[in-house]
Amino acid sequence: MSAVVAPSASTPWTLPGVPLATLRGRDGRALSCRWLGRVEFTEALALQERIVREHATVGDTLLLLEHDPVYTTGRGGRAEHLGLLAADDHGTQPPLVRINRGGDVTYHGPGQLVGYALVDLRARGGDVHRFLRDLEAGLIATARALGVEAVRWPGRTGIWVVDDALAGRPLDETHMLAGRARKLASIGIGVRRGVTMHGFALNVALDLTPFAAIVPCGLAGVRMTSIALETGRPVPALDAVAELAARHVGAALAGADAETGAEAAAPTDAAAERGSGRDLRVGRGTSTGDRMSASEATVRRRHPEWIRVRVPGGEGYARTRAIVAESGVATVCEEARCPNVAECWAHGTATFMLMGDTCTRNCGFCAVHHGRPQPLDPMEPYRLAHAVRKLGLTHVVVTSVDRDDLPDLGAGHFAAAARAIRKLVPDCQVEVLTPDFQGRRACVEEVAASPIAVYNHNLETVPRLYKRARAGARYERSLDVLRFARETRPDLLTKAGLMLGLGEEIDEVLAVLRDLRSVGCDIVTLGQYLQPSKKHLPVERYLEPREFEELGARARELGFRHVESGPLVRSSYHAWSHVPPAHT
Numbered sequence: 001m002s003a004v005v006a007p008s009a010s011t012p013w014t015l016p017g018v019p020l021a022t023l024r025g026r027d028g029r030a031l032s033c034r035w036l037g038r039v040e041f042t043e044a045l046a047l048q049e050r051i052v053r054e055h056a057t058v059g060d061t062l063l064l065l066e067h068d069p070v071y072t073t074g075r076g077g078r079a080e081h082l083g084l085l086a087a088d089d090h091g092t093q094p095p096l097v098r099i100n101r102g103g104d105v106t107y108h109g110p111g112q113l114v115g116y117a118l119v120d121l122r123a124r125g126g127d128v129h130r131f132l133r134d135l136e137a138g139l140i141a142t143a144r145a146l147g148v149e150a151v152r153w154p155g156r157t158g159i160w161v162v163d164d165a166l167a168g169r170p171l172d173e174t175h176m177l178a179g180r181a182r183k184l185a186s187i188g189i190g191v192r193r194g195v196t197m198h199g200f201a202l203n204v205a206l207d208l209t210p211f212a213a214i215v216p217c218g219l220a221g222v223r224m225t226s227i228a229l230e231t232g233r234p235v236p237a238l239d240a241v242a243e244l245a246a247r248h249v250g251a252a253l254a255g256a257d258a259e260t261g262a263e264a265a266a267p268t269d270a271a272a273e274r275g276s277g278r279d280l281r282v283g284r285g286t287s288t289g290d291r292m293s294a295s296e297a298t299v300r301r302r303h304p305e306w307i308r309v310r311v312p313g314g315e316g317y318a319r320t321r322a323i324v325a326e327s328g329v330a331t332v333c334e335e336a337r338c339p340n341v342a343e344c345w346a347h348g349t350a351t352f353m354l355m356g357d358t359c360t361r362n363c364g365f366c367a368v369h370h371g372r373p374q375p376l377d378p379m380e381p382y383r384l385a386h387a388v389r390k391l392g393l394t395h396v397v398v399t400s401v402d403r404d405d406l407p408d409l410g411a412g413h414f415a416a417a418a419r420a421i422r423k424l425v426p427d428c429q430v431e432v433l434t435p436d437f438q439g440r441r442a443c444v445e446e447v448a449a450s451p452i453a454v455y456n457h458n459l460e461t462v463p464r465l466y467k468r469a470r471a472g473a474r475y476e477r478s479l480d481v482l483r484f485a486r487e488t489r490p491d492l493l494t495k496a497g498l499m500l501g502l503g504e505e506i507d508e509v510l511a512v513l514r515d516l517r518s519v520g521c522d523i524v525t526l527g528q529y530l531q532p533s534k535k536h537l538p539v540e541r542y543l544e545p546r547e548f549e550e551l552g553a554r555a556r557e558l559g560f561r562h563v564e565s566g567p568l569v570r571s572s573y574h575a576w577s578h579v580p581p582a583h584t
Contacts, residue, residue: 015061016047018239020246025254029060029123033246035239036065041072041097041108044116051118052195062250063116064242067108069094071214074104074188081105081215094210099188104218106186111205111226113241117253122194131196131253132157132187138249139185139202145244146204148230150184158200158217159185161230173221182225186217202245204228205235234532304542306567307528351397351433351572352384354417355410359401361472363460366532373405376413385420388428396421397456397572399433402472409435411443415450422451429453431495433571439477441484448488454523455485456495458571459516462508469502469537483519493561495523497571502529503540506551513555522561526551527569543567 017034024030036044044065051058071094073082081104082096094109108114121131136152139159143150150159153171162171163180175181190197203226211224228235235241355376362370388396398417403410411434418430431454437443448455463475482494496516498509509526516524526548531539545567552565 015051015058017063017065020064020243021250023246023250023254029120029254031060031062031119031250031254033062033064033250035242035246036063037239038110039065039067041067041070044114045099048116048118048197052192052197055118055120055193055195058118060119060253061117062246062253063118064245065114065116066110066112066238067114069107069109069210071096071105071107071210072188073098073106074100074190078104078218081218100190104216105214106188106201106216107210107214108201109206109210111203111207111228111238113202113204113238113245115200115202115245115249117196117198117200117249119196119253120194121191121196126194128189128191128196131198132189134252135187135198135200135249138245138252139200141248141252142202142241142245143184143227145248146227146231146235146241147233148184148227153181156219157187157189158183161225176219176223177221179223182223182230183217183219184225184227184230200249202227202241204238204241306545307530307542351399352387354380354384354398354400354413355403356401360404361402363470363472366536373401373403376403376406376410381413381417381420384417385424388421389425393425393428395429395431397431397433399456399572400435402435404438404472408446409437409440409443411437411440411446414447418447418450418452431456431572433458434481436473436478436481439474439480441480444481444484445488448485448492452492454493454495455482456497456523456571457481457485458497459512460497460499461502462498462504462512464508465502465504479515479519482516482521486520493522494520495525495571496521497525497527499527499529500543500548500551501539501541502537506547509551510554513558513560517558517560524555524560524563525569525571526555526563526565528567 015032015034017036020033020035022030022032039047044063044067047063051061073096094107096105117135119131121128124131133152136157136159140150140152143159143161148161149167150161151167153160156171160171161182161184162175166175166180171181185200185202187201188199190199203224205228206226208224208226208229216222216224227241236244356373358371358373359366360370360373384398398414398421400410400414403413414432414434418432421428421430430452432447432452433456434444434447436457457478459475459478460473461469466473466475478496482496485492486494498512500509513524528543528548529537529539531537548565548567548569552563555563555565
């Protein structure tokens with residue numbers, strides 16, 4: 001959305017944004033809920049200040065929006081909590097804005113629903129603590145509508161997600177430090193001229209990495225989480241989530257029941273005019289994708305019953321996530337939205353992605369961001385090695401985005417990472433999953449000659465579908481990569497993976513398996529393609545588990561040393577079990 005800075009006090013104006021609902025509580029007071037889209041933080045602050053000044057004519061308002069990347073710190077913010085932001089020049093980090101409101105340092109960015117409640121507290125008895133509890137209740141109801149059970153933590157403002165074993169039990173700091181209690185939404189407190197300026201931030205599909213630069217909310221060791229991370233599945237677009245928040249948070253603040261939301265309040269003509277069945281965009285927390293209503297967004301079944309993803313959680317998962325965030329190295333687990341992230345991270349392993357999170361290619365199936373990458377970080381291989389040592393890994397998978405912009409296409413960076421890991425963690429087996437290096441043999445040879453145990457390059461799909469799914473790649477070139485690796489080091493295990501469900505025929509899959517064996521490929525993985533968002537290629541067919549079992553059996557008959565075949569199998573799935581332990 002364009003700028004929403006309020007005009008001067010002498011200029012007639014109406015509230016900007018899209019009206020979501022006007023809710024009327026039991027006391028007859030109305031609360032107007034509005035969606036503003038993407039708004040720069042200081043512009044939103046200026047709008048709040050004007051609404052406070054003119055509250056007598058504007059009335060109670062709930063603004064719902066998302067911010068450009070920004071750090072903020074309130075009156076209670078302490079200098080030691082600023083972390084990397086303490087320096088006057090904190091490099092490429094988003095800007096830091098200091099605000100006259102309660103709360104410590106936090107981060108806002110795309111994929112996070114931010115709400116500002118501007119309500120006359122005097123008309124509600126002046127009880128700010130009751131108001132906060134109502135706000136938390138509305139957020140808990142919103143999270144529940146999105147498939148996440150959240151709770152209050154007495155003494156810790158905001159809402160939290162806890163492990164099942166802690167449900168109904170008192171929480172303490174040890175639960176937070178172990179990642180068993182994770183913060184889903186934060187709240188900042190402020191009252192001016194008797195009008196609340198309470199801000200909340202609900203992490204929907206937010207990139208949580210920037211929190212690693214600070215001490216979020218002043219809570220050392222806190223694990224931030226999101227709806228997308230807790231559910232392990234795609235989430236409604238942010239405007240759809242804003243609809244749910246208008247219903248649940250708005251109803252709670254208007255004096256209705258947060259559990260029943262807008263149904264317990266009396267909608268005005270404005271809400272009725274919009275219609276309860278308005279279509280809403282659903283995607284990766286963005287404004288793109290197909291459309292469904294907010295109520296449909298929580299019940300629509302996207303996958304067949306055999307596609308079941310475990311919700312991330314547990315101490316092993318939390319520990320891995322914290323170390324990954326601290327290392328500053330991206331993971332495929334997060335960037336490609338892998339359905340096995342819970343299992344692998346709980347196991348204490350991860351697939352690290354070198355050379356940034358921006359790819360020079362734009363494959364139709366891939367969720368990794370496409371664009372112009374940043375320059376290489378020469379220290380990244382060493383930070384990766386330290387993360388591997390801290391995790392205590394005996395097998396690590398290292399991959400990368402395509403870096404067609406680099407003279408050696410990133411081959412030297414792969415080799416440097418393998419050498420750094422071998423030097424720091426000699427007992428750890430290194431598996432690389434490389435791009436095709438545009439078919440350059442010298443690049444493949446440089447990586448294959450480094451201290452790695454497995455050379456993996458995915459063919460992804462059958463030759464007929466390459467133009468649609470892998471426009472920047474060629475089938476024969478990918479086979480050459482595996483052949484070059486084997487010829488460089490005959491003792492090196494080679495590996496490849498296929499996604500199924502893009503429209504291939506079984507005979508075509510079998511032909512690819514035979515081609516892989518012809519170049520000496522030892523290990524193959526077969527898994528179901530799952531569409532990352534509506535911008536990506538659609539799923540043409542969901543293969544049943546028995547079909548994966550049959551294909552796995554056929555692959556073994558062809559002589560593959562190891563085969564992983566199943567709906568949720570990915571290239572790095574159970575990678576540690578594919579090779580014998582290292583001997584040093």
